[in-house]
Amino acid sequence: xxxxxxxxxxxxxxxxxxxxxxxxxxxxxxxxxxxxxxxxxxxxxxxxxxxxxxxxxxxxxxxxxxxxxxxxxxxxxxxxxxxxxxxxxxxxxxxxxxxxxxxxxxxxxxxxxxxxxxxxxxxxxxxxxxxxxxxxxxxxxxxxxxxxxxxxxxxxxxxxxxxxxxxxxxxxxxxxxxxxxxxxxxxxxxxxxxxxxxxxxxxxxxxxxxxxxxxxxxxxxxxxxxxxxxxxxxxxxxxxxxxxxxxxxxxxxxxxxxxxxxxxxxxxxxxxxxxxxxxxxxxxxxxxxxxxxxxxxxxxxxxxxxxxxxxxxxxxxxxxxxxxxxxxxxxxxxxxxxxxxxxxxxxxxxxxxxxxxxxxxxxxxxxxxxxxxxxxxxxxxxxxxxxxxxxxxxxxxxxxxxxxxx
Ligand code: SAH
Numbered sequence: 469x470x471x472x473x474x475x476x477x478x479x480x481x482x483x484x485x486x487x488x489x490x491x492x493x494x495x496x497x498x499x500x501x502x503x504x505x506x507x508x509x510x511x512x513x514x515x516x517x518x519x520x521x522x523x524x525x526x527x528x529x530x531x532x533x534x535x536x537x538x539x540x541x542x543x544x545x546x547x548x549x550x551x552x553x554x555x556x557x558x559x560x561x562x563x564x565x566x567x568x569x570x571x572x573x574x575x576x577x578x579x580x581x582x583x584x585x586x587x588x589x590x591x592x593x594x595x596x597x598x599x600x601x602x603x604x605x606x607x608x609x610x611x612x613x614x615x616x617x618x619x620x621x622x623x624x625x626x627x628x629x630x631x632x633x634x635x636x637x638x639x640x641x642x643x644x645x646x647x648x649x650x651x652x653x654x655x656x657x658x659x660x661x662x663x664x665x666x667x668x669x670x671x672x673x674x675x676x677x678x679x680x681x682x683x684x685x686x687x688x689x690x691x692x693x694x695x696x697x698x699x700x701x702x703x704x705x706x707x708x709x710x711x712x713x714x715x716x717x718x719x720x721x722x723x724x725x726x727x728x729x730x731x732x733x734x735x736x737x738x739x740x741x742x743x744x745x746x747x748x749x750x751x752x753x754x755x756x757x758x759x760x761x762x763x764x765x766x767x768x769x770x771x772x773x774x775x776x777x778x779x780x781x782x783x784x785x786x787x788x789x790x791x792x793x794x795x796x797x798x799x800x801x802x803x804x805x806x807x808x809x810x811x812x813x814x815x816x817x818x819x820x821x822x823x824x825x826x827x828x829x830x831x832x833x834x835x836x837x838x839x840x841x842x843x844x845x846x847x848x849x850x851x852x853x854x855x856x857x858x859x860x861x862x863x864x865x866x867x868x869x870x871x872x873x874x
Contacts (some may be wrong), residue, residue: 564576
């Protein structure tokens with residue numbers, strides 16, 4: 469199939485005018501050439517799905533049957549996490565938006581078809597408030613000015629909104645009034661945090677933060693389980709399709725109760741927590757990132773789960789040690805990052821030999837590599853492959869794969 473992919477990865481549109489909206493529906497965003505978000509925006513949504521289906525089939529068909537991709541009913545405004553950078557142009561006009569792809573130039577935008585509408589409105593309002601509060605925007609080149617970024621996260625189920633103001637210094641004397649005005653305009657804002665990032669860095673958040681309003685975190689509900697989201701914690705950015713993905717993963721795991729389940733590369737514990745709620749006997753989660761493990765432990769507590777434990781460390785190392793100790797789980801979920809898993813992990817998995825393996829992947833290329841390794845070195849075979857469209861308009865493809873032993 470020949471498909472031209474534009475360089476643009478995210479579709480943004482600058483105004484709410486009906487013309488612009490019409491253009492967006494046709495898949496042409498006014499800043500698509502500058503922004504780096506939506507690689508597939510030159511295709512209609514049905515054609516994007518065809519493109520993704522073809523790609524998965526090309527890469528994975530030789531391992532097993534590929535189910536039709538699960539589309540998003542409404543593939544717009546699905547991102548629950550939105551971040552904007554700020555700058556002031558040479559005429560003194562304040563601009564908020566995204567970095568032009570591969571540059572540090574900020575492209576001004578007011579809203580984007582992939583982003584949460586409320587989050588975009590909050591960012592525009594903050595931009596308008598800056599002048600009246602005499603707050604400046606940060607200038608990367610000269611390393612001066614105050615506001616660097618705004619990060620907004622919204623719990624789609626709870627409607628709680630978190631606003632993080634990323635500033636270059638701690639000095640924010642008008643903070644109480646600023647928060648008061650903002651919260652009055654958007655009563656769904658349940659917490660406001662000031663994060664101080666004084667460094668010359670590409671990282672969004674600095675180490676120091678101060679809660680200006682509310683609890684410092686928001687909650688969301690996914691598959692009936694409650695999750696705490698703090699400024700730095702990882703959380704799936706499309707909660708609607710995450711439920712679809714996790715439900716599919718649970719179907720494939722086919723838990724009957726009493727099973728021992730490993731949730732490897734577990735992040736903040738979402739998959740393991742959902743499995744524990746759906747009747748697993750005991751669940752063990754393993755994750756490299758310390759902050760995510762701390763969130764996972766808290767999430768398990770908040771869901772009143774006693775049959776789940778989390779360990780921090782490399783998943784491959786953990787698996788190899790578990791094999792040495794003779795542990796045999798019934799089900800292993802694996803959800804590695806884009807780079808996929810590694811041979812240490814896969815060798816330990818083969819030795820461990822659980823009845824069911826459910827592989828969740830955000831990169832079909834590394835998934836194909838790992839499935840090839842398993843096919844060559846073990847009796848594991850692919851039962852089903854289910855692609856899920858988690859990120860409409862972008863080229864990203866998520867798949868859930870069920871493996872069984874020959
Ligand atoms: N299962 C989670 C997170 C998936 S993202 C969810 O659905 O939300 C992949 C996770 O793997 C990230 O949290 C990342 O920190 C973690 N990770 C990356 N390399 C790892 C490794 N070598 N060992 C364990 N975890 C790792």
